[in-house]
Amino acid sequence: MTDSLRCPGMRDLLPGDMERFRRLEDTFRQVCLGWGYGEVRTPTIEHLHLFTAAGTLSPQMLERVYSFLDWDGWSGERVVLRPDSTIPVARLYREQFASAPVTRLFYVQSVLRFAEGDASREDWQCGVELIGDTQPSGDIELILMASEVLSRLGLPAELKLSDPGILRSLFSAAGLDSEKQLALYDRVLDGDLSALDDVQAALPGAGASLAALLALEGENAAYLGNLRTEIGPSISGIDPVLDELASISDVLSHLELAHRIAPVLVRDFEYYTGPVFYLYVDGQKVGGGGRYDALVSVGDRGSPASGFALDMDALMPLLSGLPSAATGLTTVRPKADDTASLRAAFELARSLRAAGVRVEVGDKTLAPGDVQVVASDAGFELRNNGAEPTSLETVDETVRAIAKSSS
Amino acid sequence: MIKIALPAGDLRPPIGRLLSSCGLRVEGYAEGSRSYRLAVEGREDVAARVFREKDIPIQVALGNYDLGVCSLAWVKEIQARFKQRAIVPLRDLELGALSLVAMGATSACDRLDKLGSLPVVRIASDYPNLADAFAKSARLARYRVQGVWGAAEAYPPEDADVAIVAVSNPDALSERGLAPLFELLHSSVWLIGNVASLGRRDLSSVLNLFNAANGNGAQPAEVSFPTRADTLGASVPLSTGERDMLRLAIPDGHQQRHVQGALEAAGLLFDGYNGSTPARRPRTDVDGLEVKVIRPHDMPQLVAAGEVDVAITGRDCLMEHLYSFPSSPAAEVLDLQRGQYNLAAVVGESLPANTIGEVMDLWRHEGRDVLRIASEFPATADHYARSRHFWRYQVISIAGASEGFVPEDADLLIEGTETGKTLVENKLKVIDLLYRSTTCVIANKNASLQRRKRIVYDELLTRLRRVSEVPESV
Numbered sequence: 066m067t068d069s070l071r072c073p074g075m076r077d078l079l080p081g082d083m084e085r086f087r088r089l090e091d092t093f094r095q096v097c098l099g100w101g102y103g104e105v106r107t108p109t110i111e112h113l114h115l116f117t118a119a120g121t122l123s124p125q126m127l128e129r130v131y132s133f134l135d136w137d138g139w140s141g142e143r144v145v146l147r148p149d150s151t152i153p154v155a156r157l158y159r160e161q162f163a164s165a166p167v168t169r170l171f172y173v174q175s176v177l178r179f180a181e182g183d184a185s186r187e188d189w190q191c192g193v194e195l196i197g198d199t200q201p202s203g204d205i206e207l208i209l210m211a212s213e214v215l216s217r218l219g220l221p222a223e224l225k226l227s228d229p230g231i232l233r234s235l236f237s238a239a240g241l242d243s244e245k246q247l248a249l250y251d252r253v254l255d256g257d258l259s260a261l262d263d264v265q266a267a268l269p270g271a272g273a274s275l276a277a278l279l280a281l282e283g284e285n286a287a288y289l290g291n292l293r294t295e296i297g298p299s300i301s302g303i304d305p306v307l308d309e310l311a312s313i314s315d316v317l318s319h320l321e322l323a324h325r326i327a328p329v330l331v332r333d334f335e336y337y338t339g340p341v342f343y344l345y346v347d348g349q350k351v352g353g354g355g356r357y358d359a360l361v362s363v364g365d366r367g368s369p370a371s372g373f374a375l376d377m378d379a380l381m382p383l384l385s386g387l388p389s390a391a392t393g394l395t396t397v398r399p400k401a402d403d404t405a406s407l408r409a410a411f412e413l414a415r416s417l418r419a420a421g422v423r424v425e426v427g428d429k430t431l432a433p434g435d436v437q438v439v440a441s442d443a444g445f446e447l448r449n450n451g452a453e454p455t456s457l458e459t460v461d462e463t464v465r466a467i468a469k470s471s472s
Numbered sequence: 473m474i475k476i477a478l479p480a481g482d483l484r485p486p487i488g489r490l491l492s493s494c495g496l497r498v499e500g501y502a503e504g505s506r507s508y509r510l511a512v513e514g515r516e517d518v519a520a521r522v523f524r525e526k527d528i529p530i531q532v533a534l535g536n537y538d539l540g541v542c543s544l545a546w547v548k549e550i551q552a553r554f555k556q557r558a559i560v561p562l563r564d565l566e567l568g569a570l571s572l573v574a575m576g577a578t579s580a581c582d583r584l585d586k587l588g589s590l591p592v593v594r595i596a597s598d599y600p601n602l603a604d605a606f607a608k609s610a611r612l613a614r615y616r617v618q619g620v621w622g623a624a625e626a627y628p629p630e631d632a633d634v635a636i637v638a639v640s641n642p643d644a645l646s647e648r649g650l651a652p653l654f655e656l657l658h659s660s661v662w663l664i665g666n667v668a669s670l671g672r673r674d675l676s677s678v679l680n681l682f683n684a685a686n687g688n689g690a691q692p693a694e695v696s697f698p699t700r701a702d703t704l705g706a707s708v709p710l711s712t713g714e715r716d717m718l719r720l721a722i723p724d725g726h727q728q729r730h731v732q733g734a735l736e737a738a739g740l741l742f743d744g745y746n747g748s749t750p751a752r753r754p755r756t757d758v759d760g761l762e763v764k765v766i767r768p769h770d771m772p773q774l775v776a777a778g779e780v781d782v783a784i785t786g787r788d789c790l791m792e793h794l795y796s797f798p799s800s801p802a803a804e805v806l807d808l809q810r811g812q813y814n815l816a817a818v819v820g821e822s823l824p825a826n827t828i829g830e831v832m833d834l835w836r837h838e839g840r841d842v843l844r845i846a847s848e849f850p851a852t853a854d855h856y857a858r859s860r861h862f863w864r865y866q867v868i869s870i871a872g873a874s875e876g877f878v879p880e881d882a883d884l885l886i887e888g889t890e891t892g893k894t895l896v897e898n899k900l901k902v903i904d905l906l907y908r909s910t911t912c913v914i915a916n917k918n919a920s921l922q923r924r925k926r927i928v929y930d931e932l933l934t935r936l937r938r939v940s941e942v943p944e945s946v
Binding site: 138142244 | 592773777799
């Protein structure tokens, strides 16, 4: 076996993949357009400094970006292959839409980040950005949109809500600076729940079950009530966080959208500033989003913003059981390589396509259900479903016969 | 055969002594032999090859050499960009102690907590990957890394805010107007190994010699980086107003002799611009002129960025810059007609082909999959490979000692040759000529010099133009 010429971590999308890709993209676009969003696409290359400022990409993520000096980069300032879509959309918003009170944008594009071995280095995303003062309805809108996409695709989704503000408030109250907060948060995300015991020990006013409750996934707003009781009244800044989550949970319950609440969930702790949600299908994460008010600013003024992205690479394999659009193809075969047969074949193919029939000109082997027409200057021979061939004289006659057989 | 890569330069005598004390007597190494491939006395199973120190971790990481000896700082520089564990530091040889330090000018950015207040932080370093990691760790909102071929300490404050340099005594730099901001690494010379070689080849007959001679079992130091909090607090007063001095950069290294001759012939005497270690800022009595000595490779970028108004460098360096940045405003304004040499494509003497066409035919016939091109001018080599329609190729960017690369470590060199004598000595031959390079004056074609700077510039060019019309005396 020879080595592939494909670069590690890069994927070819074959016709079957592209069918699923388009199905997903089309469904996503229809939902976004239906909610009043406009489609954008940002450039593949951006300035690196958009992503390096604090509060944007984490240092771990920055280590994986594809950055380089462009052909005019003699100043030494680097550019980068788009490693994230939210930050470029925030840039686009600042430059094009900053005067609008609320901007609703969506995109379908890839992000490029280094991964070891042959793990994917180019990930396609369907993403949405909602910029402007839309809270609390904006968070609910995004959750409903993401859920609607999955529902229209026929995928049963599990929804989880969180807010990094819960742990951020607790860690601050426990006297941890921002670096220690990050380190502790990473430990918790990696499954080391004993890290929460340290926090509880530093918060004598908290109830004994605080750490246990934080490690739980609650089913509705009642869980948040229990958490509030255990945290106690002394943690500054936590009440608005819990109130906001409770409000979202209440509306989702009213709309019969099942969800769970998990305080320890969010990977991008630095990035998100408000409620966050993740979607799972068969236990696999397929998308998520939340609020990141620090990312979008116009001049010195920050702008509230939130968004979500669906992971197309995770979703596409889940669509494999759906019916393929590749069926129902008619083949027109020139009887010989002479000019007259070719002329007849391409004339018939043009008329069939004009009549809405999908046509391939060639010599494909027939499978059950396939329709084939053999074309020559003497006329057309229709072969359908293994039945006896039918001879037809004109193009119109043949088009009508094929249209009838396919209906 | 166990292959070991050894550094050229000042480290030869102490490393040579250490190797001898281990029982590895590398013939001619400590004495500075001109040969790049050296035998090891009584050890037919060991071969040594001399490289520029910076190239050693790359050669060991590529697996071309099983073992290498170099400063830990160069290992960390590679690992800052390429995280994969292709190299492992094996033994601290307790030689060549250096500190890798971020320095700022005492007159400008003399404390780390001033960095956060700069709108753009300019960092000059021979260690661009570590400089990039430094900036990212500090979460600098905007920064530029100028990867240089040396003399980074000469950049602050005019051409950089921070220089990341390897120094044996950081305090000595305070005499040159620099203040240490942050120590990234305390480095020394290490024995390093290729991970794959250690996994499948028996290197113990060499490793044992080092273990017996050197009892230091220390772990390699980790690189430290500042956090965002470290860079916040104080502020740097931003300079306002236009400088009215013309800034001229002149080269050190092999071009110094030619440039010194041209300047003297033009009646321009720069006090301190002589000898093997010229002053970085030679004094001049030309009113309105500021002179700095830096590496010729780094000049076009400084001219393009507007940090330097005029520079005297080789056409090879300008072409390399223009192949990297085709729309750069750095341009040649005067050919000094000195320091002439040819940039050529070079292969091993024994290859039965004499032109690039014949060589390509031969390699195609042999079914060679990948062509390896080594050069100190990687963008030029890349351009050459594309223009000659090479099939799959690798450009190996090297810091020097290039003649030793062919045929074992590269198939082709893009190399400067003055008389051809060195090529013959190293069993090499020219198969194609890229261009003739001479020393030239370069400037920014988009710059519009005004008032005193214009007057000084015109005077400088007039004098140098006169010199260019007279052949260089050899």
